[in-house]
Amino acid sequence: MTVILGIESSCDETSAAVVVDGKEIRSNVVSSQIDIHAQYGGVFPEIASRAHIEQIYPVVEQALQQADLILDSVDAVAVTRGPGLAGSLVVGVNMAKGLSIGRRLPIIGVNHLEGHIYSLWLAGPEYRFLPDDTPVNATGESLLIEFPVIVLVVSGGHTELVLMTDHGRYERLGGTLDDAAGEAFDKVGRLLGLPYPGGPSIQAAAGKGDPAAFDFPRVWLKSNQGERNYNFSFSGLKTAVLRTLQAMIPGYQLDQPLPPDFPVADLAASFQAAVVDVLVGKTVRAAKEFDAKEIFVAGGVSANAALRATMITRAGRPVRVPPLSLCTDNAAMIAAAGYHRFKAGQTDAPDFDVRPTWPLTEIS
Numbered sequence: 010m011t012v013i014l015g016i017e018s019s020c021d022e023t024s025a026a027v028v029v030d031g032k033e034i035r036s037n038v039v040s041s042q043i044d045i046h047a048q049y050g051g052v053f054p055e056i057a058s059r060a061h062i063e064q065i066y067p068v069v070e071q072a073l074q075q076a077d078l079i080l081d082s083v084d085a086v087a088v089t090r091g092p093g094l095a096g097s098l099v100v101g102v103n104m105a106k107g108l109s110i111g112r113r114l115p116i117i118g119v120n121h122l123e124g125h126i127y128s129l130w131l132a133g134p135e136y137r138f139l140p141d142d143t144p145v146n147a148t149g150e151s152l153l154i155e156f157p158v159i160v161l162v163v164s165g166g167h168t169e170l171v172l173m174t175d176h177g178r179y180e181r182l183g184g185t186l187d188d189a190a191g192e193a194f195d196k197v198g199r200l201l202g203l204p205y206p207g208g209p210s211i212q213a214a215a216g217k218g219d220p221a222a223f224d225f226p227r228v229w230l231k232s233n234q235g236e237r238n239y240n241f242s243f244s245g246l247k248t249a250v251l252r253t254l255q256a257m258i259p260g261y262q263l264d265q266p267l268p269p270d271f272p273v274a275d276l277a278a279s280f281q282a283a284v285v286d287v288l289v290g291k292t293v294r295a296a297k298e299f300d301a302k303e304i305f306v307a308g309g310v311s312a313n314a315a316l317r318a319t320m321i322t323r324a325g326r327p328v329r330v331p332p333l334s335l336c337t338d339n340a341a342m343i344a345a346a347g348y349h350r351f352k353a354g355q356t357d358a359p360d361f362d363v364r365p366t367w368p369l370t371e372i373s
C-alpha cells in the first residue's frame with residue numbers, strides 16, 4: 010500500500026488530499042477562495058497568496074484527520090510545482106518541503122496539468138461513457154486505461170490538446186493562442202452580468218436558452234498551408250458577444266446592468282454552443298487521426314454538461330470525464346499524478362523551485 014499526501018495551491022484553491030495506490034481517495038479537502046475573489050471578477054494574486062498561507066496548515070491537518078492517518082503512515086508528498094501563480098505555488102511547495110525535510114519523506118513536484126489528467130485515474134467505471142451515453146459498469150474496468158489517449162485539458166488558465174502515449178509521456182497537439190476556455194466563460198459571464206465564476210453561471214443560464222438564437226463564430230484556425238490545426242482561439246468569440254451587446258444596447262458600458270427581459274439565456278446558450286463545438290470538433294478529429302483508444306476531458310471546464318454530452322455523442326469511442334468534485338482544482342489529482350511518478354522512481358531533491366510556466370511537454 011502506497012500512501013501519498015497531495016498538496017495543491019496553484020491558483021485560488023488550497024487543497025490537501027490522501028490517496029492510496031494512486032486511485033483510492035481517503036480524503037480531499039478543498040478550501041476555495043471563490044467568495045474572496047468574486048468581488049474582483051477574477052483571481053487577485055496577492056490576496057490569493059495570503060489566503061493560502063492562512064489555509065494551508067489547517068487544510069493539511071484536516072486531510073490527514075479525515076483519512077484517519079498520522080504523518081508517519083505517509084510514503085511521499087506530492088505538491089503542485091507549476092504552472093500557476095508564483096506567490097500561490099510557493100505556499101504549497103514550502104509546506105511540502107517542510108514536511109519532506111522534517112519527516113524525511115520523499116517529495117515529488119507535480120505539473121498541475123498532469124494532475125488534471127490523472128484525475129481520470131480517480132474516476133470510477135461510471136465515468137467512462139460510450140457514444141450512446143451508456144456508462145460502462147464492469148467492475149475495475151475503468152482503471153485499465155489503454156494508450157494512446159487524446160486528452161483535452163480545459164480550465165481557467167489552460168486549453169491544451171494532448172496525445173498521451175504512456176504514463177508521463179505527452180505530445181502537445183495544440184492549445185489556445187489567446188484566452189483559455191474557462192477564461193472565455195468567465196469573461197462572457199461578466200459581460201452578461203452573471204456571478205463569478207462564469208462557467209457554472211453560463212451553464213445554468215444556458216439551460217433556459219436557445220443555442221441557435223445567436224450565430225456566434227466558430228474559429229477553426231488554419232495553418233499557412235491551409236490545413237486545420239489543433240490550436241484554439243476564443244478571444245474573437247468573446248468580442249462577438251460584446252459587439253452583440255453593443256448593438257442591442259445603445260451606449261453599452263462594461264458592468265452596466267442589462268435591461269429587463271434581455272435575452273441572457275439565449276446569449277449564454279449560443280456562446281456555450283460555439284465553445285463546445287470547437288472543443289469537441291478538434292478533440293474528435295485528433296482522436297481519429299491518432300487512433301486514440303479513448304478521449305479524456307479534464308480541468309474545470311470539463312464540469313460543463315453540454316461539453317460532456319456533446320463529446321460523448323460525437324467521439325466515436327469511449328469518453329472519460331472526472332466526477333464533478335475532481336474537475337476543478339484539488340489535491341487528490343496531484344497525489345494521483347505524484348503516485349505514478351513515485352512508482353517510476355521520479356522523486357525530487359527538496360531544493361526545487363516553483364515553475365509558474367511549465368509546459369507539459371517539458372516533463373516527458
Ligand code: KG4
Pocket residue numbers: 020163164165166167190191192194195206207208209212308309310311312313314336337338
Ligand atoms: O481547473 P480550474 O479549477 O482552475 C484552473 O486550473 O484554471 O478551472 C476553473 C475554470 C473557471 O474558468 C470556471 O469558470 C470553469 O473552470 N468552470 C466551468 C464550469 N465549472 C467550472 N466552465 C464551464 N462550465 C462549467 N460547469
Ligand code: ZN
Pocket residue numbers: 121125164165308309337338
Ligand atoms: Zn486547474
